[in-house]
Structure formats: C-alpha cells, structure tokens
Amino acid sequence: MKLAEIDTPALIIELDSFERNLGRLADAAAKGGVGLRPHAKTHKSAIIAHKQIALGALGACCQKVSEAEALVHAGVPDILVSNEVIGRGKLMRLAALARLARIGVCVDDPAAVAMIEEAAGALDTTLTVLVEIDVGANRCGVEAGAPALRLAEQVARAPHLRFDGLQAYQGAAQHLRSYAERRAAIARAAELAETSKRMIERAGIPCPRVSGAGTGTYRFEIESGVYTELQCGSYVFMDADYARNRGEDDRMQPEFEQSLFVLATVMSRPTEDRAILDAGLKAVSVDSGMPLVVDHPGVEFIRAADEHGRLQLARPTNTLRLGDKVRLVPGHCDPTVNLYDWYVCLRQGKIEALWPIDGRGAIQ
Amino acid sequence: MKLAEIDTPALIIELDSFERNLGRLADAAAKGGVGLRPHAKTHKSAIIAHKQIALGALGACCQKVSEAEALVHAGVPDILVSNEVIGRGKLMRLAALARLARIGVCVDDPAAVAMIEEAAGALDTTLTVLVEIDVGANRCGVEAGAPALRLAEQVARAPHLRFDGLQAYQGAAQHLRSYAERRAAIARAAELAETSKRMIERAGIPCPRVSGAGTGTYRFEIESGVYTELQCGSYVFMDADYARNRGEDDRMQPEFEQSLFVLATVMSRPTEDRAILDAGLKAVSVDSGMPLVVDHPGVEFIRAADEHGRLQLARPTNTLRLGDKVRLVPGHCDPTVNLYDWYVCLRQGKIEALWPIDGRGAIQ
Numbered sequence: 001m002k003l004a005e006i007d008t009p010a011l012i013i014e015l016d017s018f019e020r021n022l023g024r025l026a027d028a029a030a031k032g033g034v035g036l037r038p039h040a041k042t043h044k045s046a047i048i049a050h051k052q053i054a055l056g057a058l059g060a061c062c063q064k065v066s067e068a069e070a071l072v073h074a075g076v077p078d079i080l081v082s083n084e085v086i087g088r089g090k091l092m093r094l095a096a097l098a099r100l101a102r103i104g105v106c107v108d109d110p111a112a113v114a115m116i117e118e119a120a121g122a123l124d125t126t127l128t129v130l131v132e133i134d135v136g137a138n139r140c141g142v143e144a145g146a147p148a149l150r151l152a153e154q155v156a157r158a159p160h161l162r163f164d165g166l167q168a169y170q171g172a173a174q175h176l177r178s179y180a181e182r183r184a185a186i187a188r189a190a191e192l193a194e195t196s197k198r199m200i201e202r203a204g205i206p207c208p209r210v211s212g213a214g215t216g217t218y219r220f221e222i223e224s225g226v227y228t229e230l231q232c233g234s235y236v237f238m239d240a241d242y243a244r245n246r247g248e249d250d251r252m253q254p255e256f257e258q259s260l261f262v263l264a265t266v267m268s269r270p271t272e273d274r275a276i277l278d279a280g281l282k283a284v285s286v287d288s289g290m291p292l293v294v295d296h297p298g299v300e301f302i303r304a305a306d307e308h309g310r311l312q313l314a315r316p317t318n319t320l321r322l323g324d325k326v327r328l329v330p331g332h333c334d335p336t337v338n339l340y341d342w343y344v345c346l347r348q349g350k351i352e353a354l355w356p357i358d359g360r361g362a363i364q
Numbered sequence: 365m366k367l368a369e370i371d372t373p374a375l376i377i378e379l380d381s382f383e384r385n386l387g388r389l390a391d392a393a394a395k396g397g398v399g400l401r402p403h404a405k406t407h408k409s410a411i412i413a414h415k416q417i418a419l420g421a422l423g424a425c426c427q428k429v430s431e432a433e434a435l436v437h438a439g440v441p442d443i444l445v446s447n448e449v450i451g452r453g454k455l456m457r458l459a460a461l462a463r464l465a466r467i468g469v470c471v472d473d474p475a476a477v478a479m480i481e482e483a484a485g486a487l488d489t490t491l492t493v494l495v496e497i498d499v500g501a502n503r504c505g506v507e508a509g510a511p512a513l514r515l516a517e518q519v520a521r522a523p524h525l526r527f528d529g530l531q532a533y534q535g536a537a538q539h540l541r542s543y544a545e546r547r548a549a550i551a552r553a554a555e556l557a558e559t560s561k562r563m564i565e566r567a568g569i570p571c572p573r574v575s576g577a578g579t580g581t582y583r584f585e586i587e588s589g590v591y592t593e594l595q596c597g598s599y600v601f602m603d604a605d606y607a608r609n610r611g612e613d614d615r616m617q618p619e620f621e622q623s624l625f626v627l628a629t630v631m632s633r634p635t636e637d638r639a640i641l642d643a644g645l646k647a648v649s650v651d652s653g654m655p656l657v658v659d660h661p662g663v664e665f666i667r668a669a670d671e672h673g674r675l676q677l678a679r680p681t682n683t684l685r686l687g688d689k690v691r692l693v694p695g696h697c698d699p700t701v702n703l704y705d706w707y708v709c710l711r712q713g714k715i716e717a718l719w720p721i722d723g724r725g726a727i728q
Contacts, residue, residue, distance in 0.1 A: 007453050009727050041670060063671045083671065086631045086642070086687050089371050108632055111686055139672055140632035140640050171669065267450045268472055268504035276504050278450070281651050281699040282727050287668070304651070305535065306405060306698045307427040307447065307727070308503055322475055323450050334670045335645040339702070341725055360725075361705055363373050363646050363671070 001351045004325055008265040009283035011340040012327070013355075015347045018236060018259035025218070025235050025256075026055040032222035037061050037080060037211065039233030042334050044359030045343070046074030048236065053077075059102070061231045065090045066362035072101045074358055080104040080211065082167060082231055084112060084132065084140055090364065091119035095127065104128035106167045108142045113154045113161070120160035129155045130211060132167035133196055135189035139171060144192035149199045156205045165209030168193040169231060174216035175241060179248045186213075186220035194226045215256065216245055239333040241288035262291065262328040262336065263344075264309060266320055275320045277301075277309035277328075284309070284328060285335035291328035296320065301328065365715045368689055372629040373647035375704040376691070377719075379711045382600060382623035389582070389599050389620075390419040396586035401425050401444060401575065403597030406698050408723030409707065410438030412600065417441075423466065425595045429454045430726035436465045438722055444468035444575065446531060446595055448476060448496065448504055454728065455483035459491065468492035470531045472506045477518045477525070484524035493519045494575060496531035497560055499553035503535060508556035513563045520569050529573030532557040533595060538580035539605060543612045550584035558590045579620065580609050603697040605652040626655065626692040626700065627708075628673060630684055639684045641665075641673035641692075648673075648692060649699035655692035660684065665692065 006012075029036035038052045041063040049060045049071055059078025062068040068079045078101060085094055085105050097103050098120065107113050107129055120127045131151045134141030142148050148166065155163040173185035193210050200207040211229040213221035215238075221227040234242055237260035247253050264279035281304050284291045293299045293311065299320065303310040309328075313320065320326070330336040341360055345353040370376075393400035402416045405427040413424040413435055423442025426432040432443045442465060449458055449469050461467050462484065471477050471493055484491045495515045498505030506512050512530065519527040537549035557574050564571040575593040577585035579602075585591040598606055601624035611617050628643035645668050648655045657663045657675065663684065667674040673692075677684065684690070694700040705724055709717040 007451065007728050084631045084640075086629055087371065108634060109686055134634060138638070139634075139669065139674060141634060143634075265450055267448045270472060270498060270503075270505060270507075274502070276448075279727075281649065281696075282702045285645065286651050287645050305503065310503060322473055332645075338646045339725065339727070361703065363643075363703070364371050 003263070003346060003349050006263055006344055006351070008263050008325065009279040010263045010344050011337065011342070012261040012263050013343045013345045014259045014261065015345050015352060017257035021236050021256045021259055022051060022055055025232060026057070028218070028222070029230055030056060034222055034227060035229040037229050037231055038236070039082070039231050040071055040359065041067065042233035042337065043236055044070070044337060044357050044362065045355055046071050046076055046358050047355045049076045058229065064362055064364060065094050066364045067359040068097055068103065069093065070358040070362050072097050076101065078102040080130070082106060082169065082211070084108055086112060088115065088119065091115055092122065095119040095123040095125050098125040098127050099123065102128065104130060104164065106130050106132040107151060107155065108132045108140050110151065110154055113151065113158060117158040117160055126160055126162055128164045129161045130165055130167040130209065131155065133192060135168045135170045135192045135212070136173065136185055137169065137171040144196045145199060148196040149203055152200045152205055152207070153203065163205060165207050165211065166193055166196055167211055168227070169212040169214065170217065171214065174214040175245065177244060177246050178250070179246060182217050183220050186217045186224065190221070190224035190226040197226070215242055234333050237333040239288070240292045240329050240331045258329055260330065260333055261294070262330060264326050264328055266322055266324045266326065269320070269322045273313050275311040275313060277311060277326060278307070279328065280304045280308045281306050282339060284330050285332045285339070287335060288332035291330050294327045294329060296326065367627070367710060367713050370627055370708055370715070372627050372689065373643040374627045374708050375701065375706070376625040376627050377707045377709045378623045378625070379709050379716060381621035385600050385620045385623055386415060386419055389596060390421070392582070392586070393594055394420060398586055398591060399593040401593050401595055402600070403446070403595050404435055404723065405431065406597035406701065407600055408434070408701060408721050408726065409719055410435050410440055410722050411719045413440045422593065428726055428728060429458050430728045431723040432461055432467065433457065434722040434726050436461050440465065442466040444494070446470060446533065446575065448472055450476060452479065452483065455479055456486065459483040459487040459489050462489040462491050463487065466492065468494060468528065470494050470496040471515060471519065472496045472504050474515065474518055477515065477522060481522040481524055490524055490526055492528045493525045494529055494531040494573065495519065497556060499532045499534045499556045499576070500537065500549055501533065501535040505531070508560045509563060512560040513567055516564045516569055516571070517567065527569060529571045529575065530557055530560055531575055532591070533576040533578065534581065535578065538578040539609065541608060541610050542614070543610060546581050547584050550581045550588065554585070554588035554590040561590070579606055598697050601697040603652070604656045604693050604695045622693055624694065624697055625658070626694060628690050628692055630686055630688045630690065633684070633686045637677050639675040639677060641675060641690060642671070643673045643692065644668045644671045646670055646703060648694050649696045649703070651699060652696035655694050658691045658693060660690065
C-alpha cells in the first residue's frame, strides 16, 4: 500500500529520516560522554522507546504516570517521570510501577517528598528521586542552591527513596531563535546545576546525576560538562517550530530531519486561490503556528478550523485538485501526535508498518 | 465520589447547567418553528445525541464519516454529515451507514456528486444530499445562485441520491463580537440561501431544506424565515471564546451556561506569584485563547506547555496550595473534548455518570 492509498487525515513517519535522527543523537551523546534518556512525551510509543534503547539509550523519560504505565506495560524497563507527581492516587500507581521497572520521579516541594515516601513505603518499594531545580524556565523546580540542598537532604533521609541527583531542564531555552541566546541560557542553567550539585555533595550526599536538555540545546548541555543525561524528545520527528531555530552561522539549518507529517486530502476546491483540506485543529496542533505545506511551493496553510484547513494558493492554482493528498509539517510535534492512535510508517513511499501510539491521551 | 476525589486532568460536565442548555435551544427552535439538528462534532457522544433527540431534535450533524459511524453504531438514527466527503474509501463507508440509518451529506463540486452516486449505487442504497453554498465563511461551498442550481440539478438526476436542499452555514459569523455584525452576516447568508432556493425551485426541483446556524447566530437564522434547520453544537457546553460574544445591549451575557470544565491540580507552587497546573496543551485546546480559571479571582492562566499550565497569581497567593483542584473553562470546547475519552458528569458536586466520548479521534 502506498502513500496515495492512505485515508486521511493520517500521521505519517518517514522511516529513513526518522532512523537517521535516532542514530544522530545517539552518536552525539556517545561521543560527548553523556547518557541519553529520550523523552517519550513526544512519541508516546513503546516501539520507538525500544528502538532508542537498542541504540544505547538508558531508558525513557515520561511526563505523566499514565504515560509511564503505557510504556512499562509494553516492556520499557527504565523510566524517569521528569516531572512532579502530586496526589495519592497517582503516587500509588507510580509506586506500583516501581515493582515492574526502574522508576524515577522529580520533586520540588517538601510536602511532595513526604507523599512519595508514603506511597513507596505502602508498597514496600523504592523510587528514585531527582530534585528539580528551576534553571530559568520559570515553571516547576525549587531555587538552586540551599533550597535544592534541603530537599536533597529530605529525600536522602526517606527510607523508600533513593536520591540520585538533579533535574535541570531549561525548557524556555529550546526555542530561543539565536544560537548565542540558547548557549547563554544553558551556560546559566549549567552554573545553577553545578552550584547545587556541589552544595549537596559537600553535605555528604552523592549527586551523580544531572538530567536535562532538549532538542534545541543539547549540544550546550554536553559541552557544559555538568549534565550527565540528555532528555531530548522532538529530535525523532522535528516540527516547523524547531526548524525556525538558527544555527551558529545564524541560518535555519536543522541538524535533524523532518520525519513526521500529517497527510491530508483536498476536500473542496471552491475558488482559484483557495483549497480546503480535511485536516484542522483536531488533526494538527496550531499552538506553535500553522503547519507548513510541503511539495507545493506557493501554497500556504492560513487557517485551521475544527475539521478544515484552509490553503491559500499564490501561484497558478490548477496544480492542486479535489482529492489530492498533501503532506503537512506540524507546527508542534508533541500535541499533534497526541491526537492520533497510530503512526503510518513509510519507507520510500510504501507502508512498512503501523505503530500504536500507546500513550495517546495518557495525560494523568 | 466527589469533585475533590477525581484524578486530573479530567473533563467535567456540570449536568444541571448542561441540561438547561439543551432545553433552552430545544424550546427556542420549537417556538421559532424550525427543526434542530445539533452538531455532534462538539460533544462526539451518542448519549448526548440521544438526549437531544429526546428533546425534539431531528437527529445529529457530524463532520466526519468516522464520527457518524461512532454515533450510528450507538443507535443514533439520523445523521447529516454537514461537510464534503471525498475519496472512495470514505464514501463506501458512508453508503454502508445509509443501510443502518438515514444519512445525509453535502457536496460543492460536480466531481464529488459523481463519486457519491457511484458509492451509493455500488451498495444499492440512497444518500440524502445537500448542496453547500458559501454564504460568507470563505471555506467550502459553491457560489450561491446559478452554480448551486447546476449542482442541485446534477444531484436530482442521480438515481441513488435524494436532493433535499441547501447547506448554508456561516461559520465566520459565529464569533463576530457585536450583535449587529452577526445579524448583518446572517442577513446576507439568508439572502444568498433564499436566492439559491428560489432558482432551484423555479427549475422544478423541490428544495425543502435550508440547514445552518451555530450557537453564536441561531436567533438570526430563525428570524430569517429561510432556514428550516439549526446545526448549533457548542451551546451544550459553551467556552471562553463564545462567552466573549456581546448581546443586543452590547454586554457579554451568554444565553447559555458554561457546563464544561477541565479539572486540574496544582502540581507545583514554586514562587509566591506562580502555581503550575498538571494541564497543558494536551489537556485543553488553546487555539482560541488560554483557558479561564474559575473560583479564584485574580488568578490567570498565562501559558500552556505540553503538560503544564502556568498560573499567575495577582492577589495574596496563599489561597492556592499544592494539590488543590482548579476548574478551567476551555477557550474552545470542540478540540478540547477531542482530547478526552470520557466525560465525568457531576450534579451538585457529586459524580452521577461517566459518558464515553465515542467519536474521540474520529477525524477521518
């Protein structure tokens, strides 16, 4: 079965470029002497997590307990929930997972440490804990330095928790457009992580792990010498937003290839300059801008309604006809993937596999 | 089980206000002497469609064949796919549905009429067809007047199609903020529909049905005397975007009540003026603006990441604590519903039912 025969909207992986992306980051991490723990919040797929592990990854990151459950039940043996988990129900589920796989979780609040210890104790299991510090993203995380030390001490004292280091992800740096800005943001993040790590070690608590980094900045985390583990997710697929980041030469030349596409069909062709696709807000996320139209220069995706995408045609328009298939590059890969149940995997234009999106909708 | 015990993020229906919304539009349609065919693309739920039919609705609208399949298989007897359907695969599925329920579909292209006839003929069934005219939304639809007549003639000649009238939905008018603008847009739409209807009838083809209208404009479609059927969807739930529409007195006083909420938990409380929720882009759609925080004046949802929502706290901040539950009003209800598998239905703060979202992800 070929591309043209796939019903739409469909989520497509181009396997050749996808595999090159996987290999490229695995090589960079190995050469840089750091671990790689790719983020599964991007792909939500056990098959892809297993492929990453086969290329040397330590395991996977997840963002939610239910996402971790989907992967552990599909055999992924080592997961860091790179996020805070709050509430007895979720923590009991997390502790239960720790009997099936190596499970880590982040904390940024003393009250949370007590709750996690209680859940792990109730199931007589051990959870690995990273203290999350705010390294500039202004999201979660305790302040670096003394507050991080106090949390680390609390974790180290808890009988069912194993303090393992720091979560130091600078999410706000990933889409800073200039290379220099991204480098500066990660230099500051690394400094905060290093200060915290030293304070903790001076207090006699081993702090072997500093985890963080994303697709937009991972080179800087490697270069810092502080980070021990990369959490990049989007590199497997890329998206229009990441592709707008500029490199050291100030040009937009992404080092990873676009491997994820939404396939859509022209469902209406009402005027010379307008074509309507069968893919709108429920088929492609627009939070980071409209999708890009590939293969059709001069055609722009200008508006997404719930189930419709409006294309503006600048050039002679008879090239797009009713029923034609169009490939779109999503503005933002992660929330787009979360709209689908399956990947349709293509190699050289032919379907090679269908992969379930195990963690689709796993938001708890 | 009560609100505070529901794990998050969760999609909540407040049944009392939801039921009042259902009754209010059913009454308005009955008084106005027009049919009501509520749009199921909003709720994607057979249970809700059945409730609407029990209150007098003619059936349901769907936007996609797979959405119609989900409802027909759950017993909804009469569905209009208020949209164009392109491609032999989808059309064969649509024709198969017509053996189980009354099924209508829209066309705006001569090539599509031939394809629909072929599918209906292949299964020896009959499909009801509305000709969609562009009444100002600049999306799908043929031009009103002569082009609409030509399509109607083509449909009327097709042995397995039953021409039933016009699809004349003015989507672009729904969120025009002023009452006068919305009224003017629908006056123009009704004029285009009426002209087309007269031309078709003068050609000897009965044109009993003019279908359209949404939550933002339905009063004008009723008043026009041209529309015979309302397709409102969002009125069952409402959202922050619809609530910004202004009434005749230029005030924002929605006639329907907010009945849909996303329940989220405070998962991090890192600074005095910041709280982080466990609900981001995968839990609430932000295409029409950020969600609103209810019950907490002075608290603003300022940024959504994939799995995090950042709250800015303007007032003394100790009112929101780690683990607190917060109700959010989605910016846009339809794509938010599409992120969930279940509604949690509450009455007076207690869970009364869980309703499956049958059409979740049904985008083909």
